[in-house]
Amino acid sequence: MADSQNHTGSDELIFFVNGRKVRRVVLTSSVNDTLICTLTRSVCPSVGLTGTKLGCAEGGCGACTVMLSRYQAEPQHYAVNACLAPLCSLHLVAVTTVEGIGSVARKLHPVQERIAKSHGSQCGFCTPGIVMSMYALLRNNPTPNMADVEEAFQGNLCRCTGYRPILEGYKTFTVSEVVHIKVFVLHFRQNRWTKRGLAIVPTKFGISFTATFLNQVHSAVL
Numbered sequence: 482m483a484d485s486q487n488h489t490g491s492d493e494l495i496f497f498v499n500g501r502k503v504r505r506v507v508l509t510s511s512v513n514d515t516l517i518c519t520l521t522r523s524v525c526p527s528v529g530l531t532g533t534k535l536g537c538a539e540g541g542c543g544a545c546t547v548m549l550s551r552y553q554a555e556p557q558h559y560a561v562n563a564c565l566a567p568l569c570s571l572h573l574v575a576v577t578t579v580e581g582i583g584s585v586a587r588k589l590h591p592v593q594e595r596i597a598k599s600h601g602s603q604c605g606f607c608t609p610g611i612v613m614s615m616y617a618l619l620r621n622n623p624t625p626n627m628a629d630v631e632e633a634f635q636g637n638l639c640r641c642t643g644y645r646p647i648l649e650g651y652k653t654f655t656v657s658e659v660v661h662i663k664v665f666v667l668h669f670r671q672n673r674w675t676k677r678g679l680a681i682v683p684t685k686f687g688i689s690f691t692a693t694f695l696n697q698v699h700s701a702v703l
């Protein structure tokens with residue numbers, strides 16, 4: 482069997498990107514192509530997704546992180562560096578990129594929304610990789626603790642934010658924080674008069690401010 486053939490003896494490589502079937506004929510000359518090349522660059526037939534970023538191209542920064550899923554006895558999910566993943570290793574593998582989990586046009590995934598709300602993204606170059614590392618962690622472990630979250634980001638570098646807002650945002654997925662939020666919400670539901678925020682809607686010169694507008698200044702109105 483030639484080097485470029487898959488286990489069925491065919492030169493055709495089939496994998497899935499965000500649920501879309503992709504077929505590639507692997508030539509001996511392109512056997513060293515990596516996944517990032519196929520996702521974003523024009524030097525090889527491109528899927529045309531630009532969310533995944535190419536930073537160091539040597540596995541050091543994590544900007545190119547995507548999730549690979551294989552179905553064996555049960556689905557297995559891995560966060561991998563697309564700049565290191567050989568294209569020929571992806572036969573029958575499902576690739577999920579940052580575009581595949583949500584968008585502003587459709588609906589943001591909570592992993593995307595919480596990093597934005599916690600100001601965990603500045604230049605944004607590292608953000609798709611960080612989002613996909615967190616997404617892969619949650620797919621494997623929906624109730625992580627803080628040590629799991631920190632371990633999941635070991636391969637992701639961010640030059641702008643200093644990591645604190647990223648971890649603050651993603652702390653909300655951890656078991657202890659989820660329990661804390663549930664207790665907080667329960668407390669206010671049971672004590673509905675304890676704090677209700679500003680209840681009046683002032684009007685001056687014909688301009689009115691709605692309760693929603695006033696709530697935007699971080700008043701904890703439940």
Ligand code: FES
Nearest residue numbers: 536537538543564
């Ligand atoms: S581009 Fe830096 S790890 Fe892939």
Ligand code: FES
Nearest residue numbers: 603604639640641
């Ligand atoms: S937001 Fe700029 S590198 Fe992370």
